[in-house]
Amino acid sequence: MSAKTANISEATVTRLSIYLRCLQTLEKEGRQTVSSQELARQFHLNSAQIRKDLAYFGAFGTRGVGYCIANLKDQIIKLLKLNKEKAVVIVGAGHLGQALADFQGFNSGGFRVVALFDIDPAKVGKKTAKGKSILHAKRIPEIAKKHNVAIGIIAVRPQSAQAIYDTLLKAGVKGVLTFAPAQIKEKPLTKLRAVDLKINLETLSFFLRS
Amino acid sequence: MSAKTANISEATVTRLSIYLRCLQTLEKEGRQTVSSQELARQFHLNSAQIRKDLAYFGAFGTRGVGYCIANLKDQIIKLLKLNKEKAVVIVGAGHLGQALADFQGFNSGGFRVVALFDIDPAKVGKKTAKGKSILHAKRIPEIAKKHNVAIGIIAVRPQSAQAIYDTLLKAGVKGVLTFAPAQIKEKPLTKLRAVDLKINLETLSFFLRS
DNA sequence: CCGTGTGAAGCTGTTCACAGCT
DNA sequence: AGCTGTGAACAGCTTCACACGG
Numbered sequence: 001m002s003a004k005t006a007n008i009s010e011a012t013v014t015r016l017s018i019y020l021r022c023l024q025t026l027e028k029e030g031r032q033t034v035s036s037q038e039l040a041r042q043f044h045l046n047s048a049q050i051r052k053d054l055a056y057f058g059a060f061g062t063r064g065v066g067y068c069i070a071n072l073k074d075q076i077i078k079l080l081k082l083n084k085e086k087a088v089v090i091v092g093a094g095h096l097g098q099a100l101a102d103f104q105g106f107n108s109g110g111f112r113v114v115a116l117f118d119i120d121p122a123k124v125g126k127k128t129a130k131g132k133s134i135l136h137a138k139r140i141p142e143i144a145k146k147h148n149v150a151i152g153i154i155a156v157r158p159q160s161a162q163a164i165y166d167t168l169l170k171a172g173v174k175g176v177l178t179f180a181p182a183q184i185k186e187k188p189l190t191k192l193r194a195v196d197l198k199i200n201l202e203t204l205s206f207f208l209r210s
Numbered sequence: 211m212s213a214k215t216a217n218i219s220e221a222t223v224t225r226l227s228i229y230l231r232c233l234q235t236l237e238k239e240g241r242q243t244v245s246s247q248e249l250a251r252q253f254h255l256n257s258a259q260i261r262k263d264l265a266y267f268g269a270f271g272t273r274g275v276g277y278c279i280a281n282l283k284d285q286i287i288k289l290l291k292l293n294k295e296k297a298v299v300i301v302g303a304g305h306l307g308q309a310l311a312d313f314q315g316f317n318s319g320g321f322r323v324v325a326l327f328d329i330d331p332a333k334v335g336k337k338t339a340k341g342k343s344i345l346h347a348k349r350i351p352e353i354a355k356k357h358n359v360a361i362g363i364i365a366v367r368p369q370s371a372q373a374i375y376d377t378l379l380k381a382g383v384k385g386v387l388t389f390a391p392a393q394i395k396e397k398p399l400t401k402l403r404a405v406d407l408k409i410n411l412e413t414l415s416f417f418l419r420s
Numbered sequence: 421c422c423g424t425g426t427g428a429a430g431c432t433g434t435t436c437a438c439a440g441c442t
Numbered sequence: 443a444g445c446t447g448t449g450a451a452c453a454g455c456t457t458c459a460c461a462c463g464g
Contacts, residue, residue, distance in 0.1 A: 009433065010413065017412040021391060035445060043393040047445095048435055055447055063441045063446045080416050088411075095312050095339065099305035105391065105408035110415065129305065150418060151411065175414040181231060181315065183253040191417040195410055198315035200403055201298075201361065202227040203220065204385040205320065206290050207401040208360060219455070245423060257423095258457055265425055273424045273463045 012053045016076050018043070019050065023073040035066035082110030087147040089173070091164050092155035093118035093134045096179060100153060102130040114147045115139075137164075144171035151175045158182035165192070222263045226286050228253070229260065233283040245276035292320030297357040299383075301374050302365035303328035303344045306389060310363060312340040324357045325349075347374075354381035361385045368392035375402070 022043045026034055040047035054060050054067075060075055061067045077083050088106060090097050093116045100106060101116045117137040118124060124136045135143065143149065152168035154161055154176060161180035168176055175191040178184055181199075186192040232253045236244055250257035264270050264277075270285055271277045287293050298316060300307050303326045310316060311326045327347040328334060334346045345353065353359065362378035364371055364386060371390035378386055385401040388394055391409070396402040 008416075010417075011433070013413045013416045014409055016416070017406075017409040018393070020412070021409075022393070037445080044395050045393075046435075048437090049433095051446060052434080052448080059447070061446050064444045065442075066445065080412050081418065081420065082412065082415060086415060095309035099309040100407070102305055103407065106411060109408070109412075111411055151414060174418045177410055177414055183228070183232070183255075185254050189419060191414055193410055193414050195405060195407070196227075197310070197313065197405070198319070199224055199227040199231075200387055200405055201316060201321055202230070202290050202292065202319075203223045204361060204387055204401055204403050205292060205296060206218075206223045206226070207220075208291065208384045209399060210291065221455070247423075256457075258459095259455095261424060262426080262456080269425070271424050274422045275464075276423065 008056055012056060013080075015045075015049070015053050016080060018045070019053070020073060020076045020080070023069050023076070027069050027073065031069055033066045033068050036061075038066070077110075080110075084110070086111055086150040087114045088112060088151045088153060089115050089117065089140070089143060089147075089149050089168075090153040090155060091117045091137060091140065091168070092157075092180075093120070093123045093128075094155060097153075097155035098128045098132075100155060100179075101128050101132040106153075111151070114149065115143050117143075137167075140167055141171040144168070144173055149173055151177065154178035154180050154184075156180055218266055222266060223290075225255075225259070225263050226290060228255070229263070230283060230286045230290070233279050233286070237279050237283065241279055243272075243276045243278050246271075248276070287320075290320075294320070296321055296360040297324045298322060298361045298363060299325050299327065299350070299353060299357075299359050299378075300363040300365055301327045301347060301350070301378070302367075302390075303330070303333045303338075304365060307363075307365035308338045308342075310365060310389075311338050311342040316363075321361070324359065325353050327353075347377075350377055351381040354378070354383055359383055361387065364388040364390050364394075366390055 022039055036047040036050040039045060039050055057079055060072050088111050090101050090113060097116055101113045106113050113132055116132050116134045117140055118134055119137045123134050126134050152173040154164050156164055158181050161178060161182040162184055165176055165184050169187055169190055178194050181196055184192060232249055246257040246260040249255060249260055267289055270282050298321050300311050300323060307326055311323045316323050323342055326342050326344045327350055328344055329347045333344050336344050362383040364374050366374055368391050371388060371392040372394055375386055375394050379397055379400055387403050389405050391406055394402060
């Protein structure tokens with residue numbers, strides 16, 4: 001019943017996020033309710049898993065009917081804490097950093113990129129294609145405090161990743177998403193997630209039938 | 211002993227890729243050998259897991275000593291099939307697609323981006339910052355055959371993702387990495403990996419101490 | 421004596437199957 | 443009659459602990 005968030009696996013949370021997207025799709029189609037079975041069929045998921053994932057947080061469905069789409073969507077939004085906008089900063093204004101800063105998905109649905117940082121004088125003071133300011137990295141603490149930044153994104157060279165991570169945490173950022181190809185040591189009481197593009201490609205390579 | 215690639219989990223392969231990167235770092239530092247314990251300490255891994263992962267593929271170490279860095283590195287490169295260059299195409303020449311096309315990690319160590327595709331006439335015929343050609347998406351089959359493309363990357367809007375996936379497979383591509391926020395149905399005998407940027411951010415949001 | 425390679429134990433996440441509610 | 447919510451079975455991955463080789 002009570003939404004205790006302990007013991008919830010990362011896999012379950014990732015799927016919540018997937019369910020949210022599926023529900024938004026169905027809502028756009030004008031649907032009112034949906035069963036776990038139908039969700040599973042339509043989006044290539046497992047119905048038992050959907051029910052179990054949701055049941056960790058409460059009883060959101062109606063037996064014999066399924067789930068009310070609008071209601072379940074709102075519940076998941078609350079669970080993921082997407083109902084209050086979170087300020088995001090991106091460190092590293094290379095191609096990837098700029099692409100991420102302008103990325104629709106990072107500027108909607110509970111997130112907003114408030115600044116991009118770099119140390120390259122050729123970039124500092126400029127703006128991205130969609131108008132996000134590129135500031136000098138020494139201003140990370142100032143901006144993080146000013147906008148109460150919750151999430152930092154690392155898109156710098158691997159050598160600098162650990163230092164930037166430390167800087168972000170010291171500036172009060174609580175969660176970090178890194179794209180740098182480096183092994184960062186996660187500090188307690190904060191959350192670190194790593195997306196490694198090259199590793200994804202290499203893993204794919206392994207599984208190719210040659 | 212023999213390198214049977216069946217029953218190997220995705221998690222193990224992902225870690226192989228991590229080990230490879232760690233070994234390359236150590237090699238640059240001029241190191242000759244390394245033990246699983248030292249690897250674990252230095253890169254925040256688990257030594258038993260390193261040994262078990264490697265043992266799936268053979269006995270690469272020397273008891274009492276550890277692993278010869280140069281040798282182990284070469285072994286992992288072979289396991290991941292990175293010893294022969296693979297041609298990669300990217301579909302979708304938005305900010306992300308262009309950033310990926312120019313990304314160093316996708317143009318080294320066994321991979322090379324040979325073309326970017328889009329259907330926007332304003333983009334077709336142009337080049338990325340680093341000189342990758344943007345071609346019309348209708349040329350996917352032609353280019354895929356010509357360069358014997360092994361891997362396709364999807365960086366298009368979610369509505370088009372499934373269609374592009376089908377197109378890529380029909381063109382003979384064996385593995386696909388998608389960045390589109392959509393649930394694609396994986397076809398048998400091929401490999402699909404999804405990197406979902408927004409889901410990563412939402413998952414991070416869940417775990418933030420508020 | 422040290423570190424690998426590995427059976428066995430432990431743990432976590434997934435799937436099954438059905439009781440119970442609507 | 444239908445679908446949720448859930449204990450129990452299952453499967454897979456991780457960690458332990460130690461025999462064995464160098």
